[in-house]
Amino acid sequence: MPKDGGIGASTKRREDLRFLTGRGKYTDDINLQNQTYAHFVRSDVAHGTINSINASAAEAMPGVARVFTAKDFEGVGGVPCGWQVTDRHGQPMQEPKHPVLAEGKVRHVGDPIAVVVADTLEQAQDAAEKLEIDITELPAVIDMKDALQDGATKVHDDLTSNLCYDWGFVEENRDAVDEAIKGAHHVTTLELKNNRLVANPMEPRVAVGDYDFSTDEHTLYTTSQNPHVIRLLMGAFVLGIPEHKLRVVAPDVGGGFGAKIYHYAEEAFCTFAAKAIGRPVKWTSSRSEAFMSDAHGRDHVTKIELAMDENGKFLALRTDTHANMGAYLSTFAPSIPTWLHGTLMAGNYTTPLIYVNVKAVFTNTVPVDAYRGAGRPEATFQLERVVDKAAREMGIDPVELRRRNFITEFPYATPVAVEYDTGDYHATMDKLLEMSDHAGFEARAAESKANGKLRGFGIAHYIEACGIAPSNLVGQLGARAGLYESATVRVNATGSISVMTGSHSHGQGHETSFAQVVSEMIGIDANQIDIVHGDTSKTPMGMGTYGSRSIAVGGSAMVRATEKIINKAKKIASHLLEASEGDIEFKNGEFTVAGTDKSVAWGDVTLAAYVPHNYPLEEMEPGLEETAFYDPANFTYPSGAYGCEVEVDPETGKVTVLGFSAADDFGNIINPMIVEGQVHGGLAQGIGQAMIENCAYDDQGQLLSGSYMDYAMPRADDLPMFKVDHSSITPCTHNPLGVKGCGEAGAIGSPPALVNAVVDALQRAGHDVTHIDMPLSPDRVWAAMNS
Amino acid sequence: MNKVSMTVNGRTVSADVEGRTLLSSLLRDDLHLTGTHVGCDTSQCGACVVHVDGKAVKACTMLAAEADGADVKTIEGMANADGSLGVIQQAFRDYHGLQCGFCTPGMVMSAAALLEENPKPSEAEVRDYLEGNICRCTGYHNIVKAILAASGQQVEAVAAE
Numbered sequence: 001m002p003k004d005g006g007i008g009a010s011t012k013r014r015e016d017l018r019f020l021t022g023r024g025k026y027t028d029d030i031n032l033q034n035q036t037y038a039h040f041v042r043s044d045v046a047h048g049t050i051n052s053i054n055a056s057a058a059e060a061m062p063g064v065a066r067v068f069t070a071k072d073f074e075g076v077g078g079v080p081c082g083w084q085v086t087d088r089h090g091q092p093m094q095e096p097k098h099p100v101l102a103e104g105k106v107r108h109v110g111d112p113i114a115v116v117v118a119d120t121l122e123q124a125q126d127a128a129e130k131l132e133i134d135i136t137e138l139p140a141v142i143d144m145k146d147a148l149q150d151g152a153t154k155v156h157d158d159l160t161s162n163l164c165y166d167w168g169f170v171e172e173n174r175d176a177v178d179e180a181i182k183g184a185h186h187v188t189t190l191e192l193k194n195n196r197l198v199a200n201p202m203e204p205r206v207a208v209g210d211y212d213f214s215t216d217e218h219t220l221y222t223t224s225q226n227p228h229v230i231r232l233l234m235g236a237f238v239l240g241i242p243e244h245k246l247r248v249v250a251p252d253v254g255g256g257f258g259a260k261i262y263h264y265a266e267e268a269f270c271t272f273a274a275k276a277i278g279r280p281v282k283w284t285s286s287r288s289e290a291f292m293s294d295a296h297g298r299d300h301v302t303k304i305e306l307a308m309d310e311n312g313k314f315l316a317l318r319t320d321t322h323a324n325m326g327a328y329l330s331t332f333a334p335s336i337p338t339w340l341h342g343t344l345m346a347g348n349y350t351t352p353l354i355y356v357n358v359k360a361v362f363t364n365t366v367p368v369d370a371y372r373g374a375g376r377p378e379a380t381f382q383l384e385r386v387v388d389k390a391a392r393e394m395g396i397d398p399v400e401l402r403r404r405n406f407i408t409e410f411p412y413a414t415p416v417a418v419e420y421d422t423g424d425y426h427a428t429m430d431k432l433l434e435m436s437d438h439a440g441f442e443a444r445a446a447e448s449k450a451n452g453k454l455r456g457f458g459i460a461h462y463i464e465a466c467g468i469a470p471s472n473l474v475g476q477l478g479a480r481a482g483l484y485e486s487a488t489v490r491v492n493a494t495g496s497i498s499v500m501t502g503s504h505s506h507g508q509g510h511e512t513s514f515a516q517v518v519s520e521m522i523g524i525d526a527n528q529i530d531i532v533h534g535d536t537s538k539t540p541m542g543m544g545t546y547g548s549r550s551i552a553v554g555g556s557a558m559v560r561a562t563e564k565i566i567n568k569a570k571k572i573a574s575h576l577l578e579a580s581e582g583d584i585e586f587k588n589g590e591f592t593v594a595g596t597d598k599s600v601a602w603g604d605v606t607l608a609a610y611v612p613h614n615y616p617l618e619e620m621e622p623g624l625e626e627t628a629f630y631d632p633a634n635f636t637y638p639s640g641a642y643g644c645e646v647e648v649d650p651e652t653g654k655v656t657v658l659g660f661s662a663a664d665d666f667g668n669i670i671n672p673m674i675v676e677g678q679v680h681g682g683l684a685q686g687i688g689q690a691m692i693e694n695c696a697y698d699d700q701g702q703l704l705s706g707s708y709m710d711y712a713m714p715r716a717d718d719l720p721m722f723k724v725d726h727s728s729i730t731p732c733t734h735n736p737l738g739v740k741g742c743g744e745a746g747a748i749g750s751p752p753a754l755v756n757a758v759v760d761a762l763q764r765a766g767h768d769v770t771h772i773d774m775p776l777s778p779d780r781v782w783a784a785m786n787s
Numbered sequence: 788m789n790k791v792s793m794t795v796n797g798r799t800v801s802a803d804v805e806g807r808t809l810l811s812s813l814l815r816d817d818l819h820l821t822g823t824h825v826g827c828d829t830s831q832c833g834a835c836v837v838h839v840d841g842k843a844v845k846a847c848t849m850l851a852a853e854a855d856g857a858d859v860k861t862i863e864g865m866a867n868a869d870g871s872l873g874v875i876q877q878a879f880r881d882y883h884g885l886q887c888g889f890c891t892p893g894m895v896m897s898a899a900a901l902l903e904e905n906p907k908p909s910e911a912e913v914r915d916y917l918e919g920n921i922c923r924c925t926g927y928h929n930i931v932k933a934i935l936a937a938s939g940q941q942v943e944a945v946a947a948e
Contacts, residue, residue, distance in 0.1 A: 021872070
């Protein structure tokens with residue numbers, strides 16, 4: 001039994017105390033003296049030429065400080081893209097400028113045209129009504145295949161077409177894969193869509209810009225998952241502010257799910273405008289604004305082909321995907337359908353030959369980027385759907401077909417460039433079948449049938465690559481940043497500890513779980529340890545939280561820094577104990593000389609470090625503070641088996657999720673309570689995608705799902721209680737904690753399990769239905785049954 | 788501008804507000820009670836739920852002027868007199884019913900209103916009552932458990948897990 005506050009304990013979260021009493025400090029809770037309010041005026045057409053903007057009437061309105069348009073941003077850089085993908089022919093992707101405010105053209109509904117800054121938000125909104133903006137609407141391209149037609153309207157006039165890149169992976173395998181598919185015993189083919197989603201963290205984005213004329217220092221308070229990344233991108237590429245004059249603070253952040261990774265125009269605007277008008281500038285997104293300005297997720301259209309021999313052994317896999325980039329390239333957009341998607345197409349299987357083709361396409365829609373899972377849900381969905389379809393076509397049980405092809409020896413180098421270090425896929429599959437009472441399914445199905453309902457069971461097994469990532473590797477793949485993480489461990493004179501981490505918590509509970517790791521290592525109470533994050537003026541340069549990387553990369557940095565602390569503390573202890581350093585043992589916050597009863601407490605050593613009266617000053621500096629930067633040797637590879645049981649009402653097509661089980665292998669676990677909560681949330685988002693969520697545009701580029709009236713967020717009564725398990729543990733081999741990460745798994749494994757379950761229910765009832773695109777709304781299910 | 792007066796968390800307050808000022812704005816901007824959150828603009832998400840004269844109300848959907856003379860309770864008024872967590876707050880912490888914390892104030896206020904109306908709700912009744920509160924982090928699993936626990940029921944007996 002782990003001790004409370006140490007590794008492996010379900011320690012209750014310290015951050016809950018402020019959140020439960022209304023004392024959290026979110027960005028919108030920050031109000032600066034003499035602050036102004038920004039109101040963005042956004043395009044209501046998907047594509048158009050801006051003929052003129054007349055702001056004189058608006059500027060004359062009460063309380064207006066200034067109206068900004070693109071001409072105020074001449075000489076200011078565009079919002080940069082952080083990843084350059086190279087296409088099949090060795091050419092760089094097409095990369096259009098993304099201006100802070102629209103220059104000459106608007107390219108999606110929500111594209112910002114002008115900003116009114118006033119004493120109050122109401123004054124800014126009132127004055128915006130007086131802006132005269134003359135736009136000639138142009139034809140819009142919304143469908144990706146239409147956008148690639150010869151003569152299609154171009155989203156960017158200065159690009160050769162709407163094709164961002166045509167990526168092939170692994171290009172050298174292309175012919176061999178074609179050959180293998182041609183000669184195979186059986187090929188299963190599936191065409192499917194991965195529906196466009198909106199991340200929808202419950203806290204809308206907020207930015208507050210401030211400028212201090214006395215020091216020439218800019219401060220941006222923002223709802224970000226990675227304040228250092230924002231400082232780097234905005235300072236270096238947009239506004240030309242050196243790092244030492246730019247502080248970015250991301251305080252309590254109300255959820256991210258990817259949408260708060262990116263650098264957004266509104267952040268640059270508020271920072272820029274605060275200096276321009278000499279007053280703080282605050283912008284708070286409304287939810288409707290969020291739908292048309294937060295980066296969207298998914299939106300892939302794929303054809304996948306799986307070739308097998310007569311025993312169902314996978315021989316080759318070929319995919320052809322169109323990935324929507326939207327109108328501009330968001331920060332990490334190009335990497336999602338490529339390096340976070342193509343590299344996962346082996347899944348859990350020994351398929352020897354794989355070729356992935358991805359065409360990334362510009363359309364007149366909101367930019368698309370990472371959303372929880374980012375590329376890996378798209379890979380898992382198509383793979384686990386085609387495996388299920390293959391099982392039916394081959395007459396092999398879906399569980400058995402998966403087992404026949406599972407990778408069982410590790411490390412395993414896939415044909416798509418990554419090397420899995422550990423895993424035990426049979427173990428997670430066994431666990432899933434047990435916890436979902438697979439053996440009892442037939443009896444339950446008979447019961448449903450007696451009640452006039454169709455019951456189905458669906459399975460998916462996933463792999464993901466987390467803990468992004470080795471910097472030298474991602475550099476070769478086009479990343480314009482390193483992906484290490486940092487930590488500073490500052491031990492105070494009395495022995496308490498402040499840990500400054502480059503990771504960022506926006507719901508993950510790092511203040512609790514990170515403290516558990518240091519508490520375990522040092523042996524002092526976790527309450528003596530504070531975790532500091534979210535402020536570039538306090539924490540070392542860090543890359544932030546996304547891709548389930550916090551504990552695997554940020555936690556490892558913290559471990560490395562703590563090891564340095566322990567090493568130095570042992571040296572101090574050896575001096576105090578007049579023993580050789582090699583004889584010093586450190587356990588439970590006490591240093592002892594091996595084989596003796598001589599000891600010195602943690603607090604005595606820390607005090608000596610800061611009051612060095614009896615201290616080896618000639619050998620060592622005083623003080624006890626260490627920093628580590630950790631650059632991982634590989635990705636981590638969590639995996640798991642997910643099972644979903646559904647009931648379909650044949651009269652209406654309504655699907656009810658009766659049960660959902662998740663058996664994950666996350667490696668070692670720091671706080672099981674937090675891990676389970678992460679899985680629950682991921683499952684809800686994955687079930688939401690499969691059942692009800694859909695970001696829809698009409699063919700003119702109008703956003704049809706622009707509020708919670710139209711975009712179906714999962715509510716409490718849409719979801720069942722979940723069964724989750726993480727007892728199958730194969731520790732990661734290359735990080736000090738043996739951890740893999742758990743943040744995205746739920747959203748990755750659940751959509752294919754759910755769709756597989758519905759197809760199972762329909763096929764058991766004799767319907768020749770092999771696929772239904774998500775979300776599985778009653779009308780789609782009913783139409784599939786009755787077509 | 789109109790002058791409004793009301794009791795908020797037992798304290799009498801007054802403020803000058805425009806006719807269009809929402810109760811959520813009055814609480815957040817004038818009274819600096821920033822625990823009441825605004826997560827949408829269509830009265831869907833429930834992050835802003837407060838109690839007005841004992842009833843759960845979405846503060847983004849009520850004008851400040853409408854609350855003139857009312858007794859208002861917000862998340863800041865939910866702790867015990869000694870500052871310790873109230874029963875519902877404690878259950879949310881014990882059962883990990885919150886992650887990012889943004890929907891949490893509204894969830895706690897809705898839960899309190901539910902248990903006032905229905906002291907021993909079933910799992911289905913809890914889920915049904917939370918129709919107007921959206922959480923993106925927890926999948927509701929632990930919120931449902933927390934509310935059942937706060938009602939004094941054996942969670943495992945009531946929640947089909």
